Amino acid sequence: MPSPAKPAQIRVMRSQLGRARGAGSARSGADHWLAERISAAALIPLTIWFVFALISLLGADQPQVAAWAAHPLNAALLLALIAATFHHAQMGLQVVLEDYSHNHGFRTAAVLAIKAAAWLLAILAALSVAKLYLTAH
């Protein structure tokens, strides 16, 4: 007695067109994911410190703020805050764009623009801290 014909099995849950187009995992991205988490962990203490510092600086005038930022510990923590903040922000915004924007050209341009802006803003902020620190020392 012949066995009944087996139904066709789908072994790959991905369309042939998708495979031909190279859709799916790029086999990289773990480093990006991990860097987002590491910067997030660093930002927990840095952010809490910064909020407390801002509260203590309320009502302070420019010389008082400059003196505060010129303290070596504060200057170092500010630079760390700037680096971690912009690193984290541009990675997060990149993921948002990659998730929701399906236009490859627009997405690439937007991600590059965000990275450029993050670099420039971080450099400007770091130069400001450096000026406050070096002026006072």
Next chain:
Amino acid sequence: MTDVRDALFVAKASDGRLIRRPVSPHLSIYRWPVTMLTSILNRATGIFLSVGTLLLVWWLAAAAAGPAPFARVQEFLISPLGLLLLLGWTASLSFHLLAGIRHLAWDLGYGFAKPGLNPVTWIVLAGTALATAAVWIAAYARLGG
């Protein structure tokens, strides 16, 4: 021409008829659970905080530039728009911080048990309100009431 992926949507109903496999419902179908709200809020607050870095940079650059530019930042910050933005950033930072800590716990493998999902979500939301209020009360007290 039909999409080649349609071949993967072919299924059999219980009476043997060939049907197009239903796809899972999406945003417009579900009643929003609170976990869905906090999920999208984490992204929204992240985007809003990214914009807020402009203020951080302006504040630092003005402090480095001198008393007059710094006075302009201070003036902006106590304007109605400045205070509203500060309130928004305080709340966003509180939420993104608490939700971020929760995300890190998830990444370490903790906090996936179903019974705790909604209570912890409400704790994050309540913590956001508490932290925001605490910062503004501390600021108010700092300025001498």
